[in-house]
Amino acid sequence: MDPLILSRIQFGANISFHILFPTITIALGWVLLFFKLRYNATNDSAWMRAYFTWVKVFALSFAMGVVSGVTMSFQFGTNWPGYMEKVGNIAGPLLAYEILTAFFLEAAFLGIMLFGFRRVSNRIHTLATVLVAGGTTVSAFWIIALNSWMQTPAGFEMRDGVAHAVDWWAIIFNPSMPYRLTHMLLASGLTVSFLIAGLSALRYLTGDRSESMWKALRTGVFTAAILIPIQIFAGDQHGLNTLEHQPQKIAAMEANWNTGPNVPLVLFALPDEAAKENKFEIAIPDGASLVLRHSTSGVVPGLNDYPGNHPPVFPVFWGFRVMVGTGILMLLVSWSAAFFLKRRHSLPKPLAMLMVPMALSGWLATLAGWYTTEIGRQPWLVTGVLKTGDAVGPVAGSHVALTLATYLVLYVLLLIAYLGVLVHLALKAAKDGDSSPLPGVMNAAMSQPAAGE
Amino acid sequence: MSFDWPTALPLIFAGLMGLAILIYVILDGFDLGIGILFAAAEDAEQDTMIAAIGPFWDANETWLVLAVGLLLVAFPLAHGVILTALYIPVFVLLLGLILRGVAFDFRAKVPAGRKHRWNRIFFLGSLIASLAQGYMLGVYVLGLDVGLGGMAFGVLVAFCLAAAYAAMGAAWVIYKTEGELQKKAVRWLRTTLVLTALGMAAVSLATPFASPRIFDKWFVWPEMLYLSPLPILSALLFLWLWRQTFHLPKPDDRHSLTPFLTLAAIFALGFAGLAWSFYPFVVPDRLTIWQAASAPESLAIILAGTVVVLPIIIFYSFYAYRVFGGKATDLTYD
Numbered sequence: 028m029d030p031l032i033l034s035r036i037q038f039g040a041n042i043s044f045h046i047l048f049p050t051i052t053i054a055l056g057w058v059l060l061f062f063k064l065r066y067n068a069t070n071d072s073a074w075m076r077a078y079f080t081w082v083k084v085f086a087l088s089f090a091m092g093v094v095s096g097v098t099m100s101f102q103f104g105t106n107w108p109g110y111m112e113k114v115g116n117i118a119g120p121l122l123a124y125e126i127l128t129a130f131f132l133e134a135a136f137l138g139i140m141l142f143g144f145r146r147v148s149n150r151i152h153t154l155a156t157v158l159v160a161g162g163t164t165v166s167a168f169w170i171i172a173l174n175s176w177m178q179t180p181a182g183f184e185m186r187d188g189v190a191h192a193v194d195w196w197a198i199i200f201n202p203s204m205p206y207r208l209t210h211m212l213l214a215s216g217l218t219v220s221f222l223i224a225g226l227s228a229l230r231y232l233t234g235d236r237s238e239s240m241w242k243a244l245r246t247g248v249f250t251a252a253i254l255i256p257i258q259i260f261a262g263d264q265h266g267l268n269t270l271e272h273q274p275q276k277i278a279a280m281e282a283n284w285n286t287g288p289n290v291p292l293v294l295f296a297l298p299d300e301a302a303k304e305n306k307f308e309i310a311i312p313d314g315a316s317l318v319l320r321h322s323t324s325g326v327v328p329g330l331n332d333y334p335g336n337h338p339p340v341f342p343v344f345w346g347f348r349v350m351v352g353t354g355i356l357m358l359l360v361s362w363s364a365a366f367f368l369k370r371r372h373s374l375p376k377p378l379a380m381l382m383v384p385m386a387l388s389g390w391l392a393t394l395a396g397w398y399t400t401e402i403g404r405q406p407w408l409v410t411g412v413l414k415t416g417d418a419v420g421p422v423a424g425s426h427v428a429l430t431l432a433t434y435l436v437l438y439v440l441l442l443i444a445y446l447g448v449l450v451h452l453a454l455k456a457a458k459d460g461d462s463s464p465l466p467g468v469m470n471a472a473m474s475q476p477a478a479g480e
Numbered sequence: 481m482s483f484d485w486p487t488a489l490p491l492i493f494a495g496l497m498g499l500a501i502l503i504y505v506i507l508d509g510f511d512l513g514i515g516i517l518f519a520a521a522e523d524a525e526q527d528t529m530i531a532a533i534g535p536f537w538d539a540n541e542t543w544l545v546l547a548v549g550l551l552l553v554a555f556p557l558a559h560g561v562i563l564t565a566l567y568i569p570v571f572v573l574l575l576g577l578i579l580r581g582v583a584f585d586f587r588a589k590v591p592a593g594r595k596h597r598w599n600r601i602f603f604l605g606s607l608i609a610s611l612a613q614g615y616m617l618g619v620y621v622l623g624l625d626v627g628l629g630g631m632a633f634g635v636l637v638a639f640c641l642a643a644a645y646a647a648m649g650a651a652w653v654i655y656k657t658e659g660e661l662q663k664k665a666v667r668w669l670r671t672t673l674v675l676t677a678l679g680m681a682a683v684s685l686a687t688p689f690a691s692p693r694i695f696d697k698w699f700v701w702p703e704m705l706y707l708s709p710l711p712i713l714s715a716l717l718f719l720w721l722w723r724q725t726f727h728l729p730k731p732d733d734r735h736s737l738t739p740f741l742t743l744a745a746i747f748a749l750g751f752a753g754l755a756w757s758f759y760p761f762v763v764p765d766r767l768t769i770w771q772a773a774s775a776p777e778s779l780a781i782i783l784a785g786t787v788v789v790l791p792i793i794i795f796y797s798f799y800a801y802r803v804f805g806g807k808a809t810d811l812t813y814d
Contacts, residue, residue: 087585093538094581098574100548105567108560111552116778119553123782126542126549127789134542135793135800138535146803191775420564430571437575441582448589 028424031416034106037431039401041099043394044438048092050393053167053212054219055085056160058246059140063156065242067149073238077246080239080456081223086141087448089133091441098434106427107408109418114190114409117183117198118173125169133162164212171211175204177409178400179272190412202272206265207400213258214396217357218389220254223247224364225386226453228379235457248368251361259354263318269400270319273410274328275336276403279343281315286329290315294348298340303330338405346399353392360385485780490773492783493554494762500550502751504543506648506744511537513649515580515606516642517668518599525661526599530584532656532808537584539797541577553782558762558772565624566616569634573612580605607642614641618683621757622691623764633683633690640679644747647672651739654728656808662729662736669739670725677718680750693765694757707756714749717742 059078066074100122103111111118139147139155147155182197183190192198224247230240270277277283282298282305283290292314296305313323320327330337360381367374374382408415511533518526552559563570579601587598618637622630650672653665688695698707721742729736760768773779 083589087582087589089538090581090585093541094578097541097545097577100545100552101563101570101574103552104548104559104563105570108564111556111559115553115556116775119556119774120778120782120785122549123553124785126546127785127793130542130545131539131793131797134539135796137538138800139803142535143803189775192778192781195781420560422564422567426567430568433571433575437578441578444582444586444590448586451591452589 028428030422030424030427031419033424033427033431034419034422035415037427037434038099038102038106040431040435040438041095041102042401043397044442045092045095045099046393046397047390047442048088048095049163049167050215050218050389051088051222052085052092053163054215055081055088056156056163057216058219058223058250059085060153060156060160061246062242063153067153071238073242076237076239076456077243080452081243082141083452084222084449086137087445089137091445093134106420106422107418108420110408110413113188113413113418114177117176117180117190117192120192120195121169121173121176121199125166129162129166129169133159133166136162167211167215168208171208172199172201172204175207176201178207178404179203180409180412185412190409203265203268206261206268209261210258210265210396213254213261214389214393216254217251217258218393220247220251221357221361221382221389222386222449224251224361225382225384226449228374228382229386229450229453230457231374232376232379232383233454233457235460237457237460240457240460244374245368248361248364251357252365255354255358255361259358262351262354267319269403270328273403275330275333276338276343276400277319278328278330278333279338279340279403280347280399281319281327282340282344283315283327283329285331286326288316288324288326289313290325290327290329292318293344296344298344300340336406338403343399343403346395346402349395350392350399353388353395357385357388357392360388486776487770489776489779489783490554490769493550493773493779494769496786497547497550497554498751498755500543500547502748504540504547505751506747507540507543508537509645509648509747510652510740511540511649512580512606512610513645513647513672514652515602515649516610516646517649517653517665518603518606520668521661521664523599525664528657528661528808529653530587532653534584535800535804537581539800541581554774554779555762555767555769555772556774558767561763561767562620562624566619569612569616569619573609573616576605576607576609576612578605580609610642610645611638614638617641620764621687621694621754623693623766629690633686636679636682636686640676640683643672643675643679644743647676648740648743648747651743655737655740658729658733658807666725666728669728670722673718673722673725677722697757707753710749710753710756714746717746717749721746 059082062074062078062081065071066078136155136158139152140159143155144152176198179202180190181201182192182194184193185191223243227240227244227247230237231244266277266280278286281290282293282296284303284305289312291310291312293305293308293310296308296310298305315327316323316325319325330340360378364374364378364382367378404410406414406416408418514529514533518529521529548559551562583598583602583605587595587602590598615634615638618634619625619630621637622633647669650665650668654662654669657665698704721739724735724739724742728739758764760770762769762772
């Protein structure tokens with residue numbers, strides 16, 4: 028068995044599993060702060076109930092993110108030693124700053140945020156929420172800086188085959204970094220707003236009309252409705268940035284085999300890399316030229332310019348379409364839900380039923396987007412500097428196969444347990460309604476809620 | 481005389497990494513130990529024990545991320561060599577850490593009927609992670625030799641470290657609880673101390689056979705004289721603590737933190753001994769800390785951040801521990 032492909036699948040599986048949870052915690056931290064600030068301003072305990080329902084989701088997601096993140100930090104060494112050997116001088120400090128400025132901050136104040144409501148003053152508890160939310164965002168900043176640097180490296184020079192930093196500002200704020208960071212933060216915001224809206228819709232469907240349900244539902248729906256057009260614009264800008272710096276990725280995303288003007292926008296196709304053509308293509312004439320160059324005669328890069336140096340077309344093409352398709356669906360659902368909530372102060376049942384599975388739409392779009400950009404980076408690990416195949420370690424294929432299989436089983440089981448708990452928490456909140464005791468009052472002040480709930 | 485940064489920086493980072501590992505072993509040691517002791521605890525006691533570590537475990541595990549992070553950023557060559565050689569044990573460690581980390585949260589959030597399952601997973605994860613760490617330490621001490629003898633030595637260290645972690649866990653329970661559970665924890669401490677002592681004796685006896693290099697490093701005159709305080713002091717602390725277990729808990733709960741601090745001191749002494757056994761290698765016999773280090777300019781920029789941030793981290797970590805000070809059974813409603 029080939030350790031390279033197995034290691035790639037393993038890292039892909041690990042990072043796919045990992046990204047699900049930071050995608051939730053980054054934005055959920057700020058949503059919790061919003062709940063907390065509303066409570067501080069209105070003294071309405073429904074806000075605090077919403078806080079305590081969602082802080083449990085935060086705690087669980089955070090734990091899942093931590094354990095899968097630790098796994099990743101080890102896998103750099105166990106599977107990809109060539110990565111740190113070649114670009115460790117760049118990647119190292121960025122990762123170190125993430126740990127120093129973000130991880131400890133989050134972890135230390137998470138305890139106070141979760142269990143300290145009755146232990147510290149309300150002001151300190153709010154501050155702890157700010158610091159945890161800020162910590163997750165700072166963490167995203169550093170990791171996106173590193174990821175963007177791998178996509179569009181800048182500010183370094185090669186000495187004896189090893190990358191050395193020349194300009195840290197250029198390394199951190201490399202050409203694609205601002206776009207990628209914005210895109211990711213908005214993705215996190217959308218993931219969380221659809222998750223909140225979806226689970227609140229589930230509560231709504233079970234007959235829960237409590238104040239805390241309404242507050243969470245409105246927060247989710249309106250946040251989604253506001254963020255999605257911004258995201259579509261930011262995504263478009265990100266695409267134009269990619270066109271400038273990684274044209275081969277755009278060529279694969281559009282399944283455009285030949286460079287030229289009047290390139291159609293392919294809506295559906297089965298790209299065939301061997302034959303260098305699209306099968307069953309449905310396309311809008313001149314569409315890609317219009318979108319990317321704002322002119323029908325705009326020249327769009329094609330895969331023929333990058334023989335042997337472009338990513339696999341099929342997954343990049345489809346990853347992009349799944350992401351955009353989900354985004355359009357998000358726009359339709361969030362705007363109609365916002366309309367009904369604003370005008371009718373109710374939610375039609377079919378729409379609520381659609382919103383429940385849409386709770387996971389953010390995950391789908393985020394994963395599809397990451398596959399587009401990460402597979403779109405291949406065959407490079409660090410564009411132009413290090414090929415993925417050159418970074419893999421000397422571990423036997425059988426070892427990697429064994430660990431990969433175990434990780435996959437474990438991740439599937441954990442994911443099932445996680446989703447089960449989300450539904451359980453939502454149904455329990457629906458059952459308790461506004462009569463649920465405020466945690467921190469009834470539970471041991473410093474403990475995890477002790478009894479199974 | 482000018483200060484030689486390219487020589488000093490790797491040394492500083494080796495020290496920082498050692499510090500991070502030591503803090504990790506002490507802090508997550510008691511978390512993992514409490515997980516191991518879960519097997520011997522009743523349901524209600526388990527809740528209290530979780531309450532004693534709930535607000536801290538996350539920050540405690542972050543020290544491991546920092547330690548691996550420092551290895552990764554400061555000694556990229558060593559990072560690759562060590563982690564590829566320990567591929568399977570690292571995987572087992574991660575498996576244990578994943579299981580115990582998520583079990584923490586799941587056990588409190590699943591329907592009541594499923595709580596037992598997650599309690600068992602919490603115990604298993606903690607035990608697996610502790611054993612894996614010990615095994616890795618054993619194999620690493622021998623220079624990553626993975627022959628049959630090396631593996632046996634690794635297994636020996638694994639059980640010794642798991643017992644030591646359980647002792648740390650028991651000491652933490654003594655500090656954070658009262659009543660029956662506290663008395664029970666004193667008995668746990670006594671048992672685990674004996675197991676740890678047996679393990680350490682076995683490891684000490686096996687070391688000269690397993691690694692003549694380390695043996696030579698310790699038993700040369702006059703180093704032997706300078707080094708002798710380490711084992712002698714550890715042994716004395718050990719004996720003293722063991723005797724203390726017959727007098728705990730004391731009236732008014734005096735000295736309830738003493739067992740934990742004593743164990744932490746023993747860990748620190750043992751760690752200093754280990755560090756001496758390796759120096760100046762980061763991969764025993766293969767890579768010195770200077771051969772494995774990153775470029776000085778990269779180390780410098782991390783050091784600048786570390787010098788500013790580390791005191792702040794230590795400050796707010798202390799704050800978090802203070803917020804959750806006192807007994808874990810303390811059911812105050814305000």
